[in-house]
Amino acid sequence: MSDTNVAEQTTKNETLQALEYLGEGSTAVQRIFAMIGHARFFSDFTPGDIDMLARNMLIYRAQAGQTIIREGDIDDYMLLIIEGQVEILKHKGPGQGGHQPMTIVGPGATLGEMSMIDGEPRFATCVAAETTTFAALSRDGMVKIILEEPSLGAKILIKLVTLLSARLRQTSQSLLQQLER
Amino acid sequence: MSDTNVAEQTTKNETLQALEYLGEGSTAVQRIFAMIGHARFFSDFTPGDIDMLARNMLIYRAQAGQTIIREGDIDDYMLLIIEGQVEILKHKGPGQGGHQPMTIVGPGATLGEMSMIDGEPRFATCVAAETTTFAALSRDGMVKIILEEPSLGAKILIKLVTLLSARLRQTSQSLLQQLER
Numbered sequence: 001m002s003d004t005n006v007a008e009q010t011t012k013n014e015t016l017q018a019l020e021y022l023g024e025g026s027t028a029v030q031r032i033f034a035m036i037g038h039a040r041f042f043s044d045f046t047p048g049d050i051d052m053l054a055r056n057m058l059i060y061r062a063q064a065g066q067t068i069i070r071e072g073d074i075d076d077y078m079l080l081i082i083e084g085q086v087e088i089l090k091h092k093g094p095g096q097g098g099h100q101p102m103t104i105v106g107p108g109a110t111l112g113e114m115s116m117i118d119g120e121p122r123f124a125t126c127v128a129a130e131t132t133t134f135a136a137l138s139r140d141g142m143v144k145i146i147l148e149e150p151s152l153g154a155k156i157l158i159k160l161v162t163l164l165s166a167r168l169r170q171t172s173q174s175l176l177q178q179l180e181r
Numbered sequence: 182m183s184d185t186n187v188a189e190q191t192t193k194n195e196t197l198q199a200l201e202y203l204g205e206g207s208t209a210v211q212r213i214f215a216m217i218g219h220a221r222f223f224s225d226f227t228p229g230d231i232d233m234l235a236r237n238m239l240i241y242r243a244q245a246g247q248t249i250i251r252e253g254d255i256d257d258y259m260l261l262i263i264e265g266q267v268e269i270l271k272h273k274g275p276g277q278g279g280h281q282p283m284t285i286v287g288p289g290a291t292l293g294e295m296s297m298i299d300g301e302p303r304f305a306t307c308v309a310a311e312t313t314t315f316a317a318l319s320r321d322g323m324v325k326i327i328l329e330e331p332s333l334g335a336k337i338l339i340k341l342v343t344l345l346s347a348r349l350r351q352t353s354q355s356l357l358q359q360l361e362r
Contacts, residue, residue, distance in 0.1 A: 164342060
């Protein structure tokens with residue numbers, strides 16, 4: 001049973017496994033601190049919060065062109081870009097080949113929060129547009145924080161609700177404008 | 182200072198104040214229990230969780246045509262529909278009068294979660310389409326739950342992230358379809 005679980009753990013986040021692993025998040029705390037200035041995600045986190053969060057994240061580096069998140073996959077991490085640029089792409093509809101570029105995001109941006117929480121397939125593909133370092137937080141890491149540090153857990157969850165609300169307002173507004181044309 | 186706060190509290194959620202107040206949520210626990218079957222919101226809440234949540238909610242009744250949430254307002258409650266139907270409307274763009282109906286939701290649906298958490302102006306207007314009873318959870322109520330019952334607080338926040346993720350996936354998909362036309 002536990003062997004199966006270990007096997008699931010190691011194969012679950014396959015896309016991540018293909019990337020260069022740089023260590024646990026605590027090694028990146030200095031860089032995360034340096035980045036706080038332009039990371040809205042951390043705007044009301046204390047240094048203690050960031051340290052605790054970083055200790056539950058794993059750091060990876062992707063080279064330009066490497067996939068970080070693959071549309072349709074079922075895996076369970078969100079990521080915070082530390083350095084670099086990531087392009088977000090969406091498969092074109094059935095019968096059309098290729099990908100449609102949606103946007104490019106940089107340091108401080110978070111990606112993949114939806115699947116980390118709800119376990120649904122990835123909505124879009126994320127590809128490193130240049131050498132990119134990022135910190136990944138898995139669902140297990142999130143659960144651990146909620147159980148061990150409930151107040152930090154609540155802070156992260158409130159931040160996720162705020163991020164998703166902002167995106168939903170923006171996307172709904174764009175949809176309404178399209179429908180009114 | 183405290184007088185000012187009381188005054189703010191009473192004027193803050195003006196739209197709610199205009200409606201018939203039916204008491205605290207604990208009086209509605211039986212009805213909330215009866216409703217659980219079709220309320221996705223409560224799918225993994227224990228009876229104890231629902232009881233605690235209900236004790237932090239206020240119950241209101243709106244008559245057909247009464248506004249429950251007004252687009253552009255700054256107030257801070259989310260609501261859970263217990264009985265009735267609520268129409269969601271959006272102001273038409275500048276230069277066009279009136280409202281555009283978006284959808285109608287019924288018992289078990291939640292409304293207003295985005296502003297409860299992020300404090301931004303209401304995105305749409307919600308009007309009772311028939312006599313509607315609902316439970317309102319203010320930001321203060323949410324903060325109280327997070328502080329006093331962190332595990333329930335986390336459960337509610339995870340539920341909110343899940344709800345918003347589902348809506349964001351759906352809205353993004355509709356927007357992409359519109360853009361591809």
